[in-house]
Amino acid sequence: MSLELISANHAAALAATLAGRANRTGRGFCSGVYPITPSTECMEYLCGQTIEKGKVIRVESEHSAMGVCIGAAGAGARTFTATSSNGLAYMAENCIAAAGLRLPIVMAVANRTIGPPWNIWADHGDSLMLRDHGWIQFYCADNQELFDTVLCAFRLAEDKRIMMPAMVCMEGFILSHTVAQIKVPTQEQVDSFLPPAAIPHRLGETPHSLGQMEVPHLTEMHRLQHHNALLAVPGVYGEIEKSFAEVFGRRLPDPVVPYRAEDAEVLIVSMGTIGSTAERVVDALRAKGRRIGAIRVRLFRPLPVEAIRKWFAGKNKIAVIDRDISLGFGGVLWGEVRGLADPGAIVQSYMAGVGGGDLRPEHIDNILADMDVRQHAGRPALVEAV
Secondary structure: OEEEEEEHHHHHHHHHHHHHHOOOOOOOEEEEEOOOOOOHHHHHHHHOOOOOOEEEEEOOOHHHHHHHHHHHHHOOOEEEEEEOHHHHHHHHHHHHHHHHOOOOOEEEEEEOOOOOOOOOOOOOHHHHOOOOOOOEEEEOOOHHHHHHHHHHHHHHHOOOOOOOOEEEEEEOOOOOOOEEEEEEOOHHHHHHHOOOOOOOOOOOOOOOOOOOOOOHHHHHHHHHHHHHHHHOHHHHHHHHHHHHHHHHOOOOOOOEEEEOOOOOOEEEEEOOOHHHHHHHHHHHHHOOOOOEEEEEEOEEEOOOHHHHHHHHOOOOEEEEEEOOOEOOOEOHHHHHHHHHOOOOOEEEEEEEOHHHOOOOHHHHHHHHHHHHHOOOOOOOEEEOOO
């Protein structure tokens, strides 16, 4: 184990490199890459690595980058790519195909506002665009978590009970370009944690088709299989957590990360780096005698319903902070979790940091002040980060 001072972009690429080398006794590693800010540094770093039995292929578009991963995974290789924003939108058709074909591709997403108007700053709207199309989705709060989660994502996606693609999300610039010290395991440790990829339906000596035409009933059955595979993720993830701790000597964060939430009278709910800011606010207000707590939803797909319901139990006021906006509706996370609270609880939607605006402790203080005077939930509120 060594300590490295690197950005989250580089952390994702380094984890993919170690995972790629770990499959040298299998069918190797392949990555299709195309640059887009703020994920470009991830693929630039990956292009500079030497991976035994591996190849990084530079293509002309994000659509083709995922096409390369589909072909490589279909042949049994361990596969990885990275993208962001409109690049993910351009890639979307092939992302949906990858999930439908049950290919365990891992993708790092540097979350960025989708344009136009053009904006290169953080917003979860790009990855959430694909929330209903079969990708496991993780949202990370720091560089170490991102590195560890990329390794975990390969193990999870390639598990024979899952066999679905996974995206690991980091907020653009807030994490992607922020340098922090992380613990990097040895190749031997990664080899121990990641067995060679074994994709049971890969193309081999006997020709067969992938993604053939099918009648409605077969599609219905396949969607049920996809759905059940995602529902199995929390249980398999729990097994991986134990294995990760045994190999690397530290724990992966749980799908839902609580912070001083047990006795909280008001609960803050968020994803990504907003959770870190919320923890600072919780500590400051606890020091003043206020019973404030927080939970961070780290695994968004599949949504960890039971874990969220557990932390919502007994809470009368819940503030859900989204770094996104579902136009005409409100915050995406709020829409997903509001039905998990106790009957009569006030679950209020706040959309903050949309388009990359700062979300500072004072903004969360203002949200909590608003919650204090609420007698019922109102329309979703946009918090202007000025």
